[in-house]
Amino acid sequence: MEYKFLGKEITFETLQAMSSEDRVQLCAELRDKILNTVSHNGGHLASNLGAVELTVALLSVFDYKTDKIVFDVGHQSYSYKLLTGRFDRFNTLRQRDGISGFPRISESPYDAFDTGHSSTSISAAMGIARARDLEGKKNEVVAIIGDGALTGGLAYEAINDLGHAKTKMIIILNDNEMSIDKNVGGLSKYLSKLRISTGYISAKQTTESFLRKLGFFGRGLIKIILAIKDFFRFLLYRKKPSMFEDLGLNYYGPVDGHNMDDLIKAFEAAKEIRSPVLIHVLTKKGKGYEPAEQNPSDYHGVGPFDLATGVTGTGKGSYTSVFAGAMVDIASHNNKIIAISAAMTLGTGLDRFQMKFPSRFFDCGIAEEHSVTMAGGLAVSGFIPVVAIYSSFLQRAYDEMITDCCFMNSHVIFAIDRSGFVGNDGHTHHGLLDISYLNSMINMTVFSPRDYKDLVWCLTYAVDSIKGPVAIRYPRGTSPFETEGPLYKYLGDCVKPHMVQDYGNDFAIVSTGRICEEADKAVENLKEMGICGKHINVSLIKPIPAKEILELIGDTNNIFSIEEGIISGGFGEALERELQYAGHVGEVIPFGVKNPLVRAMSPKEQLAYCGLDSDTVSRVIKDFLNK
Numbered sequence: 001m002e003y004k005f006l007g008k009e010i011t012f013e014t015l016q017a018m019s020s021e022d023r024v025q026l027c028a029e030l031r032d033k034i035l036n037t038v039s040h041n042g043g044h045l046a047s048n049l050g051a052v053e054l055t056v057a058l059l060s061v062f063d064y065k066t067d068k069i070v071f072d073v074g075h076q077s078y079s080y081k082l083l084t085g086r087f088d089r090f091n092t093l094r095q096r097d098g099i100s101g102f103p104r105i106s107e108s109p110y111d112a113f114d115t116g117h118s119s120t121s122i123s124a125a126m127g128i129a130r131a132r133d134l135e136g137k138k139n140e141v142v143a144i145i146g147d148g149a150l151t152g153g154l155a156y157e158a159i160n161d162l163g164h165a166k167t168k169m170i171i172i173l174n175d176n177e178m179s180i181d182k183n184v185g186g187l188s189k190y191l192s193k194l195r196i197s198t199g200y201i202s203a204k205q206t207t208e209s210f211l212r213k214l215g216f217f218g219r220g221l222i223k224i225i226l227a228i229k230d231f232f233r234f235l236l237y238r239k240k241p242s243m244f245e246d247l248g249l250n251y252y253g254p255v256d257g258h259n260m261d262d263l264i265k266a267f268e269a270a271k272e273i274r275s276p277v278l279i280h281v282l283t284k285k286g287k288g289y290e291p292a293e294q295n296p297s298d299y300h301g302v303g304p305f306d307l308a309t310g311v312t313g314t315g316k317g318s319y320t321s322v323f324a325g326a327m328v329d330i331a332s333h334n335n336k337i338i339a340i341s342a343a344m345t346l347g348t349g350l351d352r353f354q355m356k357f358p359s360r361f362f363d364c365g366i367a368e369e370h371s372v373t374m375a376g377g378l379a380v381s382g383f384i385p386v387v388a389i390y391s392s393f394l395q396r397a398y399d400e401m402i403t404d405c406c407f408m409n410s411h412v413i414f415a416i417d418r419s420g421f422v423g424n425d426g427h428t429h430h431g432l433l434d435i436s437y438l439n440s441m442i443n444m445t446v447f448s449p450r451d452y453k454d455l456v457w458c459l460t461y462a463v464d465s466i467k468g469p470v471a472i473r474y475p476r477g478t479s480p481f482e483t484e485g486p487l488y489k490y491l492g493d494c495v496k497p498h499m500v501q502d503y504g505n506d507f508a509i510v511s512t513g514r515i516c517e518e519a520d521k522a523v524e525n526l527k528e529m530g531i532c533g534k535h536i537n538v539s540l541i542k543p544i545p546a547k548e549i550l551e552l553i554g555d556t557n558n559i560f561s562i563e564e565g566i567i568s569g570g571f572g573e574a575l576e577r578e579l580q581y582a583g584h585v586g587e588v589i590p591f592g593v594k595n596p597l598v599r600a601m602s603p604k605e606q607l608a609y610c611g612l613d614s615d616t617v618s619r620v621i622k623d624f625l626n627k
């Protein structure tokens with residue numbers, strides 16, 4: 001497609017001056033660019049296709065150079081990036097040194113806030129609006145939040161504050177009836193009710209016809225109301241019952257999120273209100289690309305795909321799918337097993353469990369904290385809840401894990417997916433902090449299995465042989481080694497350390513998790529250089545089986561550890577302490593991540609960037625040993 005607008009400088013004035021036809025053309029260009037880029041680089045497709053008109057309308061009413069626009073999660077900000085000076089670099093989306101898949105203040109002065117995790121936009125925008133008021137500035141502040149993100153509790157903490165403080169700001173609720181999967185819960189039902197009871201607010205309706213339809217206005221009153229020229233302004237001032245109104249916001253909508261004129265009028269009207277306004281916009285996820293419209297969940301976050309057919313890459317198996325299969329197996333023999341997801345049913349593979357055991361599956365929405373405390377409630381009632389949440393998203397349930405599960409020593413199992421590097425989503429999504437935060441939790445047992453079989457053993461052990469809280473962390477993607485035959489002989493073997501290579505006593509390296517592969521190769525590299533050491537792998541990392549590890553280490557004082565996680569508070573530090581308690585005199589030198597701000601690139605590149613690839617590991621060990 002030849003672009004008439006994209007590629008040229010687009011300012012607020014350019015957008016304001018555009019005709020309706022020009023804006024339609026611009027939307028087509030944005031969709032074309034997004035489709036071509038995402039089909040090549042992967043990314044969040046469906047949400048972005050649904051937000052094209054919304055973004056063009058937004059930037060036709062608000063000046064991105066002076067107003068502040070905060071996207072929730074930020075996965076839907078591609079059109080915004082393209083319209084705010086990043087067209088030329090957009091081909092680098094989610095690539096090393098390229099454009100991030102999320103707003104980044106380090107990337108553009110027009111990105112108001114870094115995002116990636118859900119339900120933060122109203123809080124962040126409110127802080128920005130309060131700062132504006134304190135400084136006596138006049139710019140607008142807008143938060144754009146999806147109906148999925150609105151299931152997160154943080155959003156209500158913000159609305160509670162906002163409805164009371166009456167800070168001037170605008171919330172645009174982008175309602176497409178979808179989270180990643182179909183949106184769930186009472187709120188989603190409530191929004192449907194709002195949609196149906198009111199119908200679209202459209203510029204095509206005349207004020208008079210609208211008022212007559214309502215029926216209860218006398219002729220005199222209609223005359224007065226008609227004196228207010230702008231229909232939208234009238235509607236905005238008309239108090240419409242909704243929970244948002246009850247909480248102190250002006251509610252306005254719903255507006256057709258693909259009708260540019262209606263969107264612009266609605267945003268212009270909202271601008272005039274001196275107190276907080278929520279504009280309810282209805283959009284279609286995947287809009288304009290048939291495969292994504294038909295299967296928005298499959299195209300929410302997608303790898304490279306064939307644009308003509310929509311065919312995405314075939315999965316080669318993953319830790320996630322192994323976990324999903326094991327859950328179904330285990331639950332078919334144990335009717336106390338419950339599976340819990342926080343709006344990530346597909347992502348965690350729990351759709352298989354849901355199909356098989358619908359009454360024992362709960363999707364709580366984007367509500368990690370609630371999911372964990374609810375699991376605590378199930379556990380004290382005799383069930384065995386397995387809460388499957390991505391590592392970085394579980395960070396926000398830190399307190400609930402401790403207070404509502406660990407302190408009571410409750411048998412809650414945390415299946416922590418996406419531990420370690422996640423690749424192109426970048427630093428907000430890495431699971432690099434989990435060992436560190438889990439290490440601080442009393443009573444918590446922690447496993448970091450190295451491959452698929454190990455994962456199944458650890459999960460089985462967690463269900464059958466542990467009575468308190470257990471965390472099992474496993475990474476995104478495929479296992480580097482698929483062992484033939486049984487990995488262990490007995491269930492209890494997964495809590496023991498294992499000798500992987502034993503070439504001599506020059507050094508010993510203790511690995512945990514998938515990164516076992518790099519340690520493996522490093523030990524081979526070193527052997528070729530005449531440096532002969534040992535490699536011990538351990539899946540149980542809390543409590544660390546220190547005595548057994550020391551026995552395997554044997555006669556060397558040059559001990560290293562390696563983990564796919566942050567060094568501070570991580571496995572290596574804990575290993576050193578536990579080995580010392582077990583009688584070892586000396587230190588453990590940890591290989592791990594020093595700075596978790598690791599940007600988008602492939603997981604392999606991220607390993608190398610952090611010095612955790614086998615070449616770097618072998619070089620560092622060689623230098624250390626002075627050989």
Ligand SMILES: Cc1ncc(C[n+]2csc(CCOP(=O)(O)OP(=O)(O)O)c2C)c(N)n1
Nearest residue numbers: 047117118146147148149178179180343393
């Ligand atoms: C705390 C947290 N939990 C889970 C996610 C994963 N996640 C990213 S987008 C999304 C769905 C958001 O739905 P919605 O806000 O309606 O936006 P849409 O994609 O439908 O436009 C989820 C669950 C996240 N980013 N942050």
